[in-house]
Amino acid sequence: MTVYTPYYSSRRSINQSRSWSRNQNVTRFQSNIKLGPVAHIVLVALMVVVLGLIYLTQATKTTSYDYQADNIDSQIASLSDQKSDLEVENARLQSLQNVKNSDVAKSMTTPVDTNYISE
Amino acid sequence: MSDKITSARAKFLLVIVVAMAIIFVVRLFYLQIIQYGYYKDLADQTQIKQRVIPAQRGLIYAMDGDNPVVLVSNQTVYTVFADPPMVTNKAKVIKTIQAAAGDQARDDLAGLLDKTDTRYQILATKVSRTAAEQIKKADLAGIGFQANSQRVYPEGALAGQILGFVDFNGDGQYGVEGGLNSELSGSDGLLKSVTDVNDVPLTLGNQNIDKPAVDGKNIVLSVDRNIQAEAQQALAEELDKYHLTDGSVIVMNPQNGQIMAMANLPTYDPSQYNLVTDPALFNNDVISDPYEPGSVIKTLTMATALDTGKVEPNDTYNNTDYITVDDATIQNFTKGHTGNITIQEAMNYSLNTGFVTVAERLGNGKTVDQQARNTMYDYFYNHFGFGKLTGIELAGESAGFINKPNSTAGGPVTYATMAFGQAMDATMLQVATAFSAGINGGRYYKPTVVAGTMDDNNNYTPSKAAKPEAQVISQGASDVLRQMVITVRQANGGKGIDIPGYTVGGKTGTAQVPDPSGGYYGDRTIGSYIGFGGGDTPRYVIMVRAAAPTDVGISAGTSAASHVFTDISNWLLNYLKIAPKN
Numbered sequence: 001m002t003v004y005t006p007y008y009s010s011r012r013s014i015n016q017s018r019s020w021s022r023n024q025n026v027t028r029f030q031s032n033i034k035l036g037p038v039a040h041i042v043l044v045a046l047m048v049v050v051l052g053l054i055y056l057t058q059a060t061k062t063t064s065y066d067y068q069a070d071n072i073d074s075q076i077a078s079l080s081d082q083k084s085d086l087e088v089e090n091a092r093l094q095s096l097q098n099v100k101n102s103d104v105a106k107s108m109t110t111p112v113d114t115n116y117i118s119e
Numbered sequence: 120m121s122d123k124i125t126s127a128r129a130k131f132l133l134v135i136v137v138a139m140a141i142i143f144v145v146r147l148f149y150l151q152i153i154q155y156g157y158y159k160d161l162a163d164q165t166q167i168k169q170r171v172i173p174a175q176r177g178l179i180y181a182m183d184g185d186n187p188v189v190l191v192s193n194q195t196v197y198t199v200f201a202d203p204p205m206v207t208n209k210a211k212v213i214k215t216i217q218a219a220a221g222d223q224a225r226d227d228l229a230g231l232l233d234k235t236d237t238r239y240q241i242l243a244t245k246v247s248r249t250a251a252e253q254i255k256k257a258d259l260a261g262i263g264f265q266a267n268s269q270r271v272y273p274e275g276a277l278a279g280q281i282l283g284f285v286d287f288n289g290d291g292q293y294g295v296e297g298g299l300n301s302e303l304s305g306s307d308g309l310l311k312s313v314t315d316v317n318d319v320p321l322t323l324g325n326q327n328i329d330k331p332a333v334d335g336k337n338i339v340l341s342v343d344r345n346i347q348a349e350a351q352q353a354l355a356e357e358l359d360k361y362h363l364t365d366g367s368v369i370v371m372n373p374q375n376g377q378i379m380a381m382a383n384l385p386t387y388d389p390s391q392y393n394l395v396t397d398p399a400l401f402n403n404d405v406i407s408d409p410y411e412p413g414s415v416i417k418t419l420t421m422a423t424a425l426d427t428g429k430v431e432p433n434d435t436y437n438n439t440d441y442i443t444v445d446d447a448t449i450q451n452f453t454k455g456h457t458g459n460i461t462i463q464e465a466m467n468y469s470l471n472t473g474f475v476t477v478a479e480r481l482g483n484g485k486t487v488d489q490q491a492r493n494t495m496y497d498y499f500y501n502h503f504g505f506g507k508l509t510g511i512e513l514a515g516e517s518a519g520f521i522n523k524p525n526s527t528a529g530g531p532v533t534y535a536t537m538a539f540g541q542a543m544d545a546t547m548l549q550v551a552t553a554f555s556a557g558i559n560g561g562r563y564y565k566p567t568v569v570a571g572t573m574d575d576n577n578n579y580t581p582s583k584a585a586k587p588e589a590q591v592i593s594q595g596a597s598d599v600l601r602q603m604v605i606t607v608r609q610a611n612g613g614k615g616i617d618i619p620g621y622t623v624g625g626k627t628g629t630a631q632v633p634d635p636s637g638g639y640y641g642d643r644t645i646g647s648y649i650g651f652g653g654g655d656t657p658r659y660v661i662m663v664r665a666a667a668p669t670d671v672g673i674s675a676g677t678s679a680a681s682h683v684f685t686d687i688s689n690w691l692l693n694y695l696k697i698a699p700k701n
Binding site for chain 2: 059062063065066067070081082084085087088091092094095096097
């Protein structure tokens with residue numbers, strides 16, 4: 001538990017260093033805990049580690065997006081292949097040979113007489 | 120004493136540590152600074168992968184009336200391969216691949232899988248996507264797939280020689296595939312990036328390249344699949360009837376130069392081009408096989424004479440069935456119409472003497488002099504385009520050949536025989552294009568097989584309306600020529616074979632075949648027929664050629680060609696919904 005010790009400064013000394021406005025609290029607190037050089041190094045190291053972790057997290061996240069993008073690309077390629085196959089099949093079904101051999105075509109007859117109307 | 124020892128040890132340790140630190144620093148400096156490039160390249164080689172994104176080859180469409188339909192498409196097929204040492208269950212692999220791939224599987228699968236000293240054995244080729252997925256589902260160890268794109272032809276062998284094919288390297292050969300290869304190919308894309316162990320591209324690093332592929336253009340041909348099928352069928356039936364095997368036909372629109380059909384026999388199936396043993400089959404003879412066209416050229420000699428005002432259809436000459444030019448005597452194929460006859464009659468009976476006379480009248484009227492030859496050359500070469508490429512978008516076009524009037528070979532005899540289509544080489548495309556200009560009002564259109572383009576959303580954009588390249592004869596001369604050609608057909612039985620109510624014009628041609636050792640064969644001919652239909656504004660021009668070998672009679676080719684014309688013409692009058700007169 002951190003213990004703070006209140007202490008007072010004279011108004012003059014305060015006014016000499018900084019200008020305060022009226023009725024402002026001029027009391028300040030100072031921690032009794034002093035950080036040594038080792039603690040500083042540890043803190044800096046911790047900060048570096050935290051930043052490193054943040055970087056790694058983001059990099060991993062990006063990589064996971066890359067996997068998703070790759071999967072989507074594969075799906076697009078697969079669907080595109082399927083579309084091509086269907087288009088080819090559609091073209092085959094509508095080919096002249098298929099049309100000629102269809103039941104509809106076989107049941108057609110040659111017109112006996114042809115009349116022309118002017119447009 | 121003890122302090123001294125401690126101090127000495129500490130110093131020793133310090134020296135060791137400092138020395139080691141120096142060694143590390145020097146080594147790291149060497150590796151990271153001096154050898155930077157080498158190790159960076161090494162790392163890039165393993166981490167950065169480069170992948171070519173293949174461009175999709177453009178599709179080829181034909182017309183079906185007013186609507187484009189697919190004639191050539193792309194399909195992804197797979198090559199199934201094995202890494203024999205990695206295959207754990209050979210029996211399952213063989214059973215699965217044989218069941219899924221069927222005929223596409225190699226015969227000796229067991230033998231291929233036994234080759235464990237190799238790392239790559241092809242087990243099946245051209246496997247469909249569904250079959251490949253079936254094999255993938257079986258999760259076979261040591262089996263891999265390689266995707267390839269191949270051309271597919273929903274209409275089978277239809278228009279094979281117009282289309283050409285795509286070879287093993289992906290390059291278009293012959294026909295549209297060869298002629299428009301750069302437009303159809305597109306350009307490949309490139310994906311370069313850092314990848315993980317599974318080859319998944321990662322967005323790390325600053326050397327990534329993602330250049331998308333640009334797919335090839337989808338081309339819509341002016342060829343109508345129904346007219347093409349009819350032309351192929353009529354040609355096959357008539358050649359068969361006359362026991363002939365070699366023939367060609369072209370159908371074009373004389374009002375814009377668009378090719379509506381082009382067919383040859385014998386032909387080939389572009390989906391099985393690798394089975395063709397005679398490479399000559401790849402040629403489209405309509406554009407690549409120039410020949411002496413014979414009497415069909417009389418129409419163009421007449422066009423020249425009409426346009427220069429030197430001859431009228433009712434002008435007369437004395438026909439004796441023979442005519443002498445320099446030291447050569449030229450005779451008629453059809454004899455007996457001797458006496459004073461008109462040029463129209465000479466055309467009706469296809470009399471060579473009449474057209475040598477026409478050639479003479481282009482000059483001084485007594486012989487085929489320099490002026491006559493210059494005029495003929497000007498019209499044949501500059502106006503009608505003989506001896507020059509037409510520029511059609513098909514690979515393998517031939518320019519043909521005509522002798523210059525001031526050359527040694529371009530003397531009076533040569534030009535006298537050119538007047539009826541001998542002593543010159545022309546392709547059917549050149550003759551049909553020139554004839555179209557002769558009967559359409561004199562406008563020469565560059566022949567084309569391209570009607571437009573199709574975008575990825577199946578929106579068809581027609582090409583800009585064709586403009587004539589030149590007015591090669593006057594409207595008046597063209598009108599007279601058109602009527603003359605109608606008269607020729609009517610005088611030769613056209614009234615009995617054409618659908619009543621339509622005016623159809625046409626002219627035969629029977630050319631001798633040059634003997635490589637000199638002169639002409641006496642028993643071989645090439646029959647031709649050229650004509651048009653559709654009334655005062657002709658809607659189609661058809662030219663047919665049929666080669667008659669030695670044992671079928673010298674008129675067989677001409678008869679077959681004439682019948683092919685009639686079959687297609689009568690069919691076209693209905694198909695194009697042309698209303699009869701009266």
